[in-house]
Amino acid sequence: MPKEQIEEYIEAIYDIAGKNGLAKTTEVAKRLHNAPASVTEVFGSLAESGLVRYEPYKGAALTDAGEEVALKIKRKHRLLEVFLSDILGIDPEKVHEEACRMEHSISDEVGDAMCRMLNAPARCPCGKLISPCEKEIATCNECRTADGSTDSDKSAAPRKVVPLTDLRPCQKGTIALLRGDKKVIQRLSDLGLTPGTEVVLMRKTPMGGPIELCVRRTNLAVGHEIADNIFVKAVLEA
Amino acid sequence: MSGCMGCGAGRSCNKSQKLQSSNSQFGKSQSNDGSDRKSCQDCKKNAGMVVALAGNANVGKSAVFNQLTGVDQILGNWPGKTVERAEGILQYKGRKIRVIDLPGIYSFSTYSLEELVSRDFIALEKPDIVVNVVDASALERNLFFTLQLLELEAPLILALNQVDLMEKRGIHVDVEMLAKTLGVPVVPMVAIKGKGVLELTEEIVKLAGRRSAPSQTESGIKSRLKYGKEVEERIEKLARLLDGIKIDYPRRWVAIKLLEKDEEITKLVAGMDGSLVSAASDLAKELEEMHGESSNVIISAERYHVAEEIARNAQSIGVEGVSLTDRLDAIALHPVLGYLSILAVIGGLLVWTFVIGAKISELLVEVLRPIEQLEPVVSGPLGDILWNGAFAGLVAGLTLVIPYVLPFYIILAFIEDSGYLTRISVMLDQGMHSMGLHGKAIIPLILGYGCNVPACFACRIMETPKQKLLAAFLVTMVPCTARTVVILGLVAAFVNIWWAMALYVFDILLIILLGRIAFKAVPGDSVGLIMEMPKYHVPSAKVVLKQTWARTKSLLWVVFPAYIIGSAALQAVYAAGWLNPVNDLLSPITVAWLGLPSAVGILLIFGLVRKELTILMLAVIFQTTNFAAVLSPVQLIVLALVTMIYIPCLAVILCLAKEFGWKKTAAITVFEVVFAILLGGIASRLLMPFL
Ligand SMILES: Nc1nc2c(ncn2[C@@H]2O[C@H](COP(=O)(O)OP(=O)(O)O)[C@@H](O)[C@H]2O)c(=O)[nH]1
Ligand SMILES: [Mg+2]
Numbered sequence: 011m012p013k014e015q016i017e018e019y020i021e022a023i024y025d026i027a028g029k030n031g032l033a034k035t036t037e038v039a040k041r042l043h044n045a046p047a048s049v050t051e052v053f054g055s056l057a058e059s060g061l062v063r064y065e066p067y068k069g070a071a072l073t074d075a076g077e078e079v080a081l082k083i084k085r086k087h088r089l090l091e092v093f094l095s096d097i098l099g100i101d102p103e104k105v106h107e108e109a110c111r112m113e114h115s116i117s118d119e120v121g122d123a124m125c126r127m128l129n130a131p132a133r134c135p136c137g138k139l140i141s142p143c144e145k146e147i148a149t150c151n152e153c154r155t156a157d158g159s160t161d162s163d164k165s166a167a168p169r170k171v172v173p174l175t176d177l178r179p180c181q182k183g184t185i186a187l188l189r190g191d192k193k194v195i196q197r198l199s200d201l202g203l204t205p206g207t208e209v210v211l212m213r214k215t216p217m218g219g220p221i222e223l224c225v226r227r228t229n230l231a232v233g234h235e236i237a238d239n240i241f242v243k244a245v246l247e248a
Numbered sequence: 249m250s251g252c253m254g255c256g257a258g259r260s261c262n263k264s265q266k267l268q269s270s271n272s273q274f275g276k277s278q279s280n281d282g283s284d285r286k287s288c289q290d291c292k293k294n295a296g297m298v299v300a301l302a303g304n305a306n307v308g309k310s311a312v313f314n315q316l317t318g319v320d321q322i323l324g325n326w327p328g329k330t331v332e333r334a335e336g337i338l339q340y341k342g343r344k345i346r347v348i349d350l351p352g353i354y355s356f357s358t359y360s361l362e363e364l365v366s367r368d369f370i371a372l373e374k375p376d377i378v379v380n381v382v383d384a385s386a387l388e389r390n391l392f393f394t395l396q397l398l399e400l401e402a403p404l405i406l407a408l409n410q411v412d413l414m415e416k417r418g419i420h421v422d423v424e425m426l427a428k429t430l431g432v433p434v435v436p437m438v439a440i441k442g443k444g445v446l447e448l449t450e451e452i453v454k455l456a457g458r459r460s461a462p463s464q465t466e467s468g469i470k471s472r473l474k475y476g477k478e479v480e481e482r483i484e485k486l487a488r489l490l491d492g493i494k495i496d497y498p499r500r501w502v503a504i505k506l507l508e509k510d511e512e513i514t515k516l517v518a519g520m521d522g523s524l525v526s527a528a529s530d531l532a533k534e535l536e537e538m539h540g541e542s543s544n545v546i547i548s549a550e551r552y553h554v555a556e557e558i559a560r561n562a563q564s565i566g567v568e569g570v571s572l573t574d575r576l577d578a579i580a581l582h583p584v585l586g587y588l589s590i591l592a593v594i595g596g597l598l599v600w601t602f603v604i605g606a607k608i609s610e611l612l613v614e615v616l617r618p619i620e621q622l623e624p625v626v627s628g629p630l631g632d633i634l635w636n637g638a639f640a641g642l643v644a645g646l647t648l649v650i651p652y653v654l655p656f657y658i659i660l661a662f663i664e665d666s667g668y669l670t671r672i673s674v675m676l677d678q679g680m681h682s683m684g685l686h687g688k689a690i691i692p693l694i695l696g697y698g699c700n701v702p703a704c705f706a707c708r709i710m711e712t713p714k715q716k717l718l719a720a721f722l723v724t725m726v727p728c729t730a731r732t733v734v735i736l737g738l739v740a741a742f743v744n745i746w747w748a749m750a751l752y753v754f755d756i757l758l759i760i761l762l763g764r765i766a767f768k769a770v771p772g773d774s775v776g777l778i779m780e781m782p783k784y785h786v787p788s789a790k791v792v793l794k795q796t797w798a799r800t801k802s803l804l805w806v807v808f809p810a811y812i813i814g815s816a817a818l819q820a821v822y823a824a825g826w827l828n829p830v831n832d833l834l835s836p837i838t839v840a841w842l843g844l845p846s847a848v849g850i851l852l853i854f855g856l857v858r859k860e861l862t863i864l865m866l867a868v869i870f871q872t873t874n875f876a877a878v879l880s881p882v883q884l885i886v887l888a889l890v891t892m893i894y895i896p897c898l899a900v901i902l903c904l905a906k907e908f909g910w911k912k913t914a915a916i917t918v919f920e921v922v923f924a925i926l927l928g929g930i931a932s933r934l935l936m937p938f939l
Contacts, residue, residue, distance in 0.1 A: 188545070193359055196544055197778055200355035202389050204549035205541060216583035219678045220687065220777050226388040226552075231674045233686055233776030 183242030305352030637819025683763025714772025
């Protein structure tokens with residue numbers, strides 16, 4: 011099966027069902043303008059390659075490997091959207107379509123280079139979060155200064171990081187990556203949010219407001235957009 | 249509904265867990281540069297001793313400051329900076345010691361002006377002693393700052409404050425161990441109750457004595473904290489390179505700052521020897537490659553690592569239950585109840601202020617009636633005219649400030665000290681983003697309902713110049729008490745209360761709309777909200793009164809003079825008979841466009857000085873207080889609307905000019921005049937069919 015088709019399917023499942031949910035065969039078929047029968051067939055071969063869990067008559071859910079593919083493609087898609095609208099000045103209405111076609115043909119390297127050039131944007135033009143790259147770095151600053159040459163030695167196994175805003179209330183995580191403005195990063199690390207530090211998400215406030223977190227025995231309120239750029243390794247409760 | 253365990257809660261550490269190696273890194277004194285600061289020290293000896301209070305925000309520095317200095321306080325600004333400065337005199341056994349309360353900061357980076365002011369004061373003006381006030385229940389975070397004070401080689405005393413709260417949270421700190429590890433005296437305190445104040449004073453005097461005797465130079469104070477090997481080696485290497493140059497900051501500190509790529513210090517050193525900067529950036533790059541993080545983050549992490557270790561060794565933590573704060577926050581930050589609480593608290597505050605305020609105002613006017621002449625003196629010697637005008641200004645100020653502004657600010661300070669204002673900031677943060685601001689801006693905006701002047705000054709809490717300006721611009725659109733008096737007196741009294749409310753709501757919508765536009769139009773950056781969430785506590789009368797005073801005092805030296813001088817000047821202009829020509833001149837706007845009587849021209853000129861004059865003068869001009877008889881409902885509403893937004897009053901203009909310069913002030917003023925007139929005309933046409 012061609013890479014593009016695999017990615018389209020994974021993306022469709024991710025869009026419909028999210029990280030953990032089940033996408034119905036009919037829904038995927040409708041979205042991709044395909045017959046349910048052929049969707050079932052593709053699900054089968056995706057399941058074989060370990061990207062989805064297929065449940066006959068119900069649908070398909072992403073495995074960890076599948077989720078990784080989805081996040082990667084989403085990252086490229088959203089970076090492309092930012093690039094198209096901010097740099098090339100293309101009408102934001104149109105960038106989605108364009109990005110949909112381009113996302114399959116650019117390599118990770120091109121994606122990361124765009125990320126660097128765009129100063130590691132946090133969100134696409136319509137406001138969706140752009141997930142971070144897989145390099146073992148703690149701030150985007152180094153990537154920007156490292157002229158891309160260290161990419162090959164830095165890229166390692168994908169790390170399971172989520173934005174702080176993805177934690178559930180009372181869930182713990184350890185700081186993995188701070189993205190964003192230099193001064194903000196300085197402030198956050200001054201307040202104790204240094205890499206490896208354990209934080210607890212205390213509370214989310216309504217309407218995408220700030221989150222409250224606890225770090226080093228003090229409680230902080232951090233604006234949602236800043237918190238989106240604090241990536242943590244979630245600690246699973248025992 | 250109960251909240252969750254915070255970080256570290258329930259994690260009980262006992263002292264046997266401490267790392268073996270940690271102690272050996274501290275307490276070692278390597279005094280090698282204690283002599284270069286003597287020269288400046290000598291010149292200050294005559295001026296008496298100087299003690300600076302430094303520490304994070306909300307740890308109780310001001311409480312300690314008040315305890316130490318009593319009533320002898322001078323409040324003002326740092327020279328040329330919009331950062332507040334408090335200075336006082338501590339008298340002890342015949343000695344006079346100057347005490348300076350530094351702003352609350354978390355670090356010596358250049359995140360904010362406060363940090364810059366504080367570090368320059370400590371490093372360059374070299375106070376004899378720095379008292380580092382720390383919050384005993386958040387030792388780790390506070391020690392992060394303590395370590396930086398040690399790096400700055402400040403002669404330090406640690407005031408371990410809020411011990412009462414610490415004990416309540418089941419934390420115990422081994423004071424002696426802490427003192428030994430840091431190599432500085434540690435004094436446990438409960439500043440609001442005055443506990444530990446005497447001990448602190450004695451330590452200050454003792455340490456000062458020790459410092460002036462050169463034989464025991466700073467044996468304890470010079471303790472060196474050491475970072476991990478990789479970082480430490482590079483700091484030392486760089487510090488050695490710095491040996492040759494002459495710089496007022498401690499060399500090791502400069503080395504650290506260079507590695508952190510601190511802008512100010514890098515600029516300073518670059519001006520002396522560019523090769524040092526490139527050496528530093530090479531060393532920083534080595535670190536970055538080793539750790540995969542940027543060097544300032546590496547050093548912060550190292551510093552926190554040390555702070556963590558000290559805290560772990562010196563404290564033991566029991567289990568903490570669900571606190572009152574968690575329970576209250578379940579309501580205060582609830583998606584529905586939270587917003588209802590804000591509406592109830594702020595709405596209640598405003599309504600209460602104006603209900604009570606009107607009563608007190610009436611009383612006050614009764615008391616002052618024998619000496620006040622409502623009717624302006626417009627003939628006779630110029631002296632009398634000016635005096636009459638000035639006096640009227642003073643009375644007007646009094647009858648506005650005492651009944652309305654003061655109660656409003658007292659209650660607001662009460663809400664603030666309880667910790668609830670922080671929650672309002674959090675709940676409204678997202679809404680403020682669309683205006684390029686964040687939750688903290690809600691504080692100046694609410695203050696604006698009292699008086700715009702302290703509210704403008706309060707915009708200093710915003711981080712960037714752009715955010716300060718945006719916040720101040722929006723503050724000038726908030727109807728202060730004087731304008732509320734006009735709205736209530738014209739619209740609520742003679743149209744109905746709903747139209748008055750509508751004006752208020754319309755004003756809030758305008759603020760949001762203009763905020764969005766200004767955010768796009770004004771250049772500069774905005775940063776988001778990062779704010780500590782203090783625990784709720786019962787407000788202390790002292791803190792509340794002090795905060796109220798800090799805010800109302802700007803009324804004394806800005807609003808009163810503006811009222812008094814402005815009123816006298818207006819009176820003179822009036823007496824000279826220049827006002828009728830003014831009315832005629834303005835009539836194309838007032839009569840033709842706004843649909844108001846031509847006499848309103850004078851009102852608008854008078855309102856420049858004092859907005860509430862609009863209503864007083866209206867009574868004088870038309871010889872009646874039943875405004876419904878002389879103005880139609882539409883005219884009343886239009887007049888109130890225009891008064892609400894047409895210009896910041898004289899006092900606010902002065903205050904804006906002081907904070908932002910004349911150019912920006914002029915832009916805001918001109919915009920508001922044009923905008924208000926435009927809006928007034930449109931309103932008068934739109935409202936016609938309804939009223
Ligand atoms: N319980 C308790 N509260 C304190 C103590 N010291 C200060 N506070 C409170 O902490 C808050 C902040 O104090 P403040 O002096 O304004 O802190 P600053 O920001 O460091 O100047 C105030 O509400 C004080 O009442 C203390 O020792 N114990
Ligand atoms: Mg203070």
